[in-house]
Amino acid sequence: MNLKEKYGEWGIILGATEGVGKAFAEKIAKEGMNVVLVGRREEKLKDLGKSIEEQYGVQTKVIRADFAQDDCTDKIFEETKDLDMGFMSYVACFHTFGKLQDTPWEKHQQMINVNVVTFLKCFYHYLQIFTKQDRGAIINISSLTGWSSSPWNAQYGAGKSYILKLTEAVACECENTNVDVEVITLGTTITPSLLSNLPGGPAGEAVMKAAMAPEAVADEAFENLGKNLSVIAGEHNRKNLDNWRQNHTEDEYIRYMGSFYSDK
Template sequence: MTNFQQKYGQYAVILGAADGLGKQICYKLASLGLDIVCVDYSAEKINQFAATFPNDFPDRQLITLQADLSMDNVTDQIFRVTDAESVGFMSYVACLHQFGRLQETAWKDHQKMLNVNVINFLKCLHHYMGIFAKQSRGGVLNLSSLTGVTASPYNAQYGAGKAYIKSITQAAGYEAEKENIDVMVATLGATSTPTELENQPGGSVGAAIQKIAMTPEKTVNEIFEHFGQVHSYYVGEHPKAQVKKWKTELSEDDVAAYMGRFYE
């Protein structure tokens, strides 16, 4: 048993796990000795993950679960599977956004975003924190974004969801100190994941963003250098500098305008 498994438990549940940052977190946790529950909405991505993971980590157990976190009550399906295992770690990576003016986005799409970014996130956090508190051990890693540090015009609900994840995870982290549970929210800037590459602005703006984007591997390695030491962490030098500038040199309206101009 590795030190990491001894500290946290056997299985890690990763939600939004089959590619990009989620996949990299799975691989990092597997390298640290944890078995993996890979939850993702895409059957194709899950099948690709399941085809490569056993070759890369032959000594680790893998459970895959297709579940669409934009749907109501989908967590019941997830919990039925994971409650049968010894779970000691959870990471919520899943996210959903749709660009455009708030009122021009259909309500059904707002509801899907709420389910992924807020409701089902909170259901998972509440459920696994309860398990970890009873065990007096566990680990939680959730991902936020610079869009959650300020308002994010034309991406408003996504930014609000990331702000929610950041705030509630950091608060739960303090509470969990008394329960021997390590809880951390990592706030990311530009990251070269398939989803982010697909949704970046075009032209010179998109090119400039990609020049400063961190790879998933570098992002996750930096996160785990600090996991268990702090409850909130900004990943990468550019996000750290950006947040410092926003807080010391600009008004909140100025920062919101800066974010909005990316998509005008």
């Protein structure tokens, strides 16, 4: 039974333009689902939609939306209300580097909207649909920055922790139903953003050695769907997190996370 047969005709990827969002879109299309692609860069989404339609023989629908805007979900929900929705993934994220007090309030508001408010609106909306029809699946994306405080990136880490803990709790609530919910926590992942900010020399080589391809993240996420509530992507990330839990204090972990961003 493929995803379409199990969950429904359409899936929506919120933050589908590139990286993990693109990999998720291609994954559900390969499983027979039509795909709603949502993001800010409409032309890139249209190109992705065309490629998916040609490669997998499914339908796509592009919705331009800025997740930082208060009313962005109005259009998303209106344009999907008549579709047989069966899958949702919230991949979108936004962060800025710097101390809390040095970051303009407008940036804080944008991060709150993208990482908390819009996320919750989408989660709540599609979960209601899936629960009512007694079928559907949701995979939300968190980050290792959500497992500990993230100095110089504080609000982003807190937002990822919100996504992590909220999705874990809801996933448990949905056990023993026909709605599967999972959160997958990512470490370093090869995306255009990572590649454009990659340090040179040995530091950059170390980052690339530890980084996962978006396609590998997607494979792991869907392999665990319906089996596990919360997944840490990649054996390397799981081992590192276990090591920190067993051999270091919370203060050490916080300072370690801050060491990545203190010079930003």
